[in-house]
Amino acid sequence: MRFFRFRTIDELKSEVKHLGLDEIIKFDENLSEVFKPIKVGRLVIGNRFAVHPMEGCDGTLDGKPDELTFRRWERFGGGGAKLVWGEATAVVEEGRANPRQLLLNEKNLKEFALLVQKARKAHREIWGDDSDLVIGIQLTHSGRWSYKRPIIAFHNPVVDSLTYIDKEKKIPIDKNYPVVSDDYLERLEDKFVKCAKLAFEAGFQFVDIKQCHTYLLNELLAGRTRDGKYGGDFLSRTRFIRNVVRKIKSELGDKIEVASRINVFDCIPFLKDINGIGKPVNYPVPYLYGFGVKEDNPLEPDLTEPIELIKILASMGVKLINISMGSPYYNPHIGRPFETPPIDGYKQPEQPLFGVARHFKLTSEVKNAVGSDVIIVGTGYSYLREFFVYAAEANIKEQRVSIVGVGRGALAYPDFFLDLKRYGKLNPSKVCITISHCTNLMRSKHNELGQFPAGCVPRDKVYAKIFQIARKGYTKK
Ligand SMILES: Cc1cc2nc3c(=O)[nH]c(=O)nc-3n(C[C@H](O)[C@H](O)[C@H](O)COP(=O)(O)O)c2cc1C
Structure with missing residues (x-):
C-alpha cells in the first residue's frame, strides 16, 4: 500500500484533517522560528534543527570511526543543522550492538577527536563560522540487543522470546538466563x-546518556520486577542514571553538557499477522515490563514517570532532552513511521501519520509539563518528507518542541538546511521516502566483517552499491 501520495502541502493537510489529526499535526509555512538560535547552558545552538543520532554501522572492528563514518559526519556537519547529535557509541565492548558500532576508549580517542574536527571543518567551509554548531555523542550499552550475547536487566515474558542467544537459529533466551x-x-x-571524560577530551560539547529504544539503560527504567538496588520502585529504577549524571557533573562540572535521549513510551512487541501486518503480541496484565506505558494497557502511553524522570534530571543540570519511543527490534513503526517495513519487520498497522501524531502529542505533553528550562528535541518528522520543516515551524511556534530532529531525513538529505536557506524550501527529490533500506542494511550481517554499513539507498549512490551486494545475500537465504 502507498500511504504518502501528497504532492502539495494542501493535499497533506487535507489528509491530516480527514484522519482527525489536525489539532496535533500542524503546519506553518511562514518560516521564522526555525532559524532562531537557542541556548543550552553556555552553548548556543544556531538554529532549531538537529541531526538525530544515526548509526552507520561502519566503524572498524575495534570501534574506531572509519572512512564512511567520517564521510557521514562531514555531510552532517556541513548540512547546516546546528545540533549534531552523534550516534550510538558503546562504552564497553560487550555492550556493542554490532561488530562495527563505535566504541569509545583511550585507544580510539584520536579518531573520535578527528571526527569532531572534520564535522566542524565541513561546517566552517560552507557556513564560515562554527561557533553556534553544537556536537555531542551518544553513549550507550546495548543490553539485551548486544551482539555478542544479550545482557538483560530483568526477564520480560514477551520480549524474552524475541531475544536470541543464537540469532541464526532463532534460539531465544530461557527463564534461567542470568540477569x-x-x-x-x-x-x-x-x-x-x-x-x-574521553568525549570531552575529543572535543564533544555534550554527552547523551542513552535511555531509549529498549537498550540497557531504557530497560533499567522499566525494571519493576528486578531485585536489588537497581530495580523495583521508581527511585531504584532511576538510580543508575542519577548516579551517572551526578558523577559526571562532579568530575567535569560544566565543561561538558549532559543530555539524554529517553523513551517516553516503550509500547510492546508487534509481530506479523497472516497478512504480514503488525499486530501486538498477547501480554500479561498488569504489564510490569515497560517504561511510560499503562500497566493495564501497555499499548497506551502513561507519561507520569517519564515526566518525573526528566524533571529530576533537569534539577541535576540535564537541560537537553531528546524524546523518542518504541523499539527498533520489536515495534519499529512506533519510533520511525514508515512507508515500507524493514526485512525483519511487518507492514504498518496504522496509517503512518498516526505515528507522527503520537510523537508530536507526547513530546508536546512532556514539553508542557517540564517547562521552558529544558530544551526538548522532537522526533518523528522524516515521514513528512519535504513538508517536515512546516511542521517544525508550527510546533516550535506553539512551544510544543524546542528543536526538531531528523534521522532518516538527514541520511537521505544531509544538506536539507542549506537548501532551505538557499531556496526557501526543500527539494522533494532529495527527501527520505521511508522505505527502510537503511534499516535493511543495518540488519545485514553476511559479509566478512559481520555487518554491512547503513545509509540511504535511494538517495546516495555509495549505499545503492552496497545494497546491491547485500541484497544478493537476502535472495540466497
Ligand atoms: C539506520 C538508522 C540508525 C539509527 N541510529 C540511531 C542511533 O545511533 N541512536 C539513536 O538514538 N537512534 C538511532 N536511530 C533512530 C533515529 O535517530 C530516529 O529516532 C528515527 O529514525 C526516527 O526519526 P526519523 O523519522 O527522523 O527518521 C537510527 C535509525 C536508523 C534508521
Missing part, C-alpha cells in the same frame, strides 16, 4: 563517566 548483576551495573556507571 545482569548489581555489581556489573555499579562498574558500568564508572565506564559511562570515563567515556564522558
Whole structure:
C-alpha cells in the first residue's frame, strides 16, 4: 500500500484533517522560528534543527570511526543543522550492538577527536563560522540487543522470546538466563563517566546518556520486577542514571553538557499477522515490563514517570532532552513511521501519520509539563518528507518542541538546511521516502566483517552499491 501520495502541502493537510489529526499535526509555512538560535547552558545552538543520532554501522572492528563514518559526519556537519547529535557509541565492548558500532576508549580517542574536527571543518567551509554548531555523542550499552550475547536487566515474558542467544537459529533466551548483576551495573556507571571524560577530551560539547529504544539503560527504567538496588520502585529504577549524571557533573562540572535521549513510551512487541501486518503480541496484565506505558494497557502511553524522570534530571543540570519511543527490534513503526517495513519487520498497522501524531502529542505533553528550562528535541518528522520543516515551524511556534530532529531525513538529505536557506524550501527529490533500506542494511550481517554499513539507498549512490551486494545475500537465504 502507498500511504504518502501528497504532492502539495494542501493535499497533506487535507489528509491530516480527514484522519482527525489536525489539532496535533500542524503546519506553518511562514518560516521564522526555525532559524532562531537557542541556548543550552553556555552553548548556543544556531538554529532549531538537529541531526538525530544515526548509526552507520561502519566503524572498524575495534570501534574506531572509519572512512564512511567520517564521510557521514562531514555531510552532517556541513548540512547546516546546528545540533549534531552523534550516534550510538558503546562504552564497553560487550555492550556493542554490532561488530562495527563505535566504541569509545583511550585507544580510539584520536579518531573520535578527528571526527569532531572534520564535522566542524565541513561546517566552517560552507557556513564560515562554527561557533553556534553544537556536537555531542551518544553513549550507550546495548543490553539485551548486544551482539555478542544479550545482557538483560530483568526477564520480560514477551520480549524474552524475541531475544536470541543464537540469532541464526532463532534460539531465544530461557527463564534461567542470568540477569545482569548489581555489581556489573555499579562498574558500568564508572565506564559511562570515563567515556564522558574521553568525549570531552575529543572535543564533544555534550554527552547523551542513552535511555531509549529498549537498550540497557531504557530497560533499567522499566525494571519493576528486578531485585536489588537497581530495580523495583521508581527511585531504584532511576538510580543508575542519577548516579551517572551526578558523577559526571562532579568530575567535569560544566565543561561538558549532559543530555539524554529517553523513551517516553516503550509500547510492546508487534509481530506479523497472516497478512504480514503488525499486530501486538498477547501480554500479561498488569504489564510490569515497560517504561511510560499503562500497566493495564501497555499499548497506551502513561507519561507520569517519564515526566518525573526528566524533571529530576533537569534539577541535576540535564537541560537537553531528546524524546523518542518504541523499539527498533520489536515495534519499529512506533519510533520511525514508515512507508515500507524493514526485512525483519511487518507492514504498518496504522496509517503512518498516526505515528507522527503520537510523537508530536507526547513530546508536546512532556514539553508542557517540564517547562521552558529544558530544551526538548522532537522526533518523528522524516515521514513528512519535504513538508517536515512546516511542521517544525508550527510546533516550535506553539512551544510544543524546542528543536526538531531528523534521522532518516538527514541520511537521505544531509544538506536539507542549506537548501532551505538557499531556496526557501526543500527539494522533494532529495527527501527520505521511508522505505527502510537503511534499516535493511543495518540488519545485514553476511559479509566478512559481520555487518554491512547503513545509509540511504535511494538517495546516495555509495549505499545503492552496497545494497546491491547485500541484497544478493537476502535472495540466497
Ligand atoms: C539506520 C538508522 C540508525 C539509527 N541510529 C540511531 C542511533 O545511533 N541512536 C539513536 O538514538 N537512534 C538511532 N536511530 C533512530 C533515529 O535517530 C530516529 O529516532 C528515527 O529514525 C526516527 O526519526 P526519523 O523519522 O527522523 O527518521 C537510527 C535509525 C536508523 C534508521
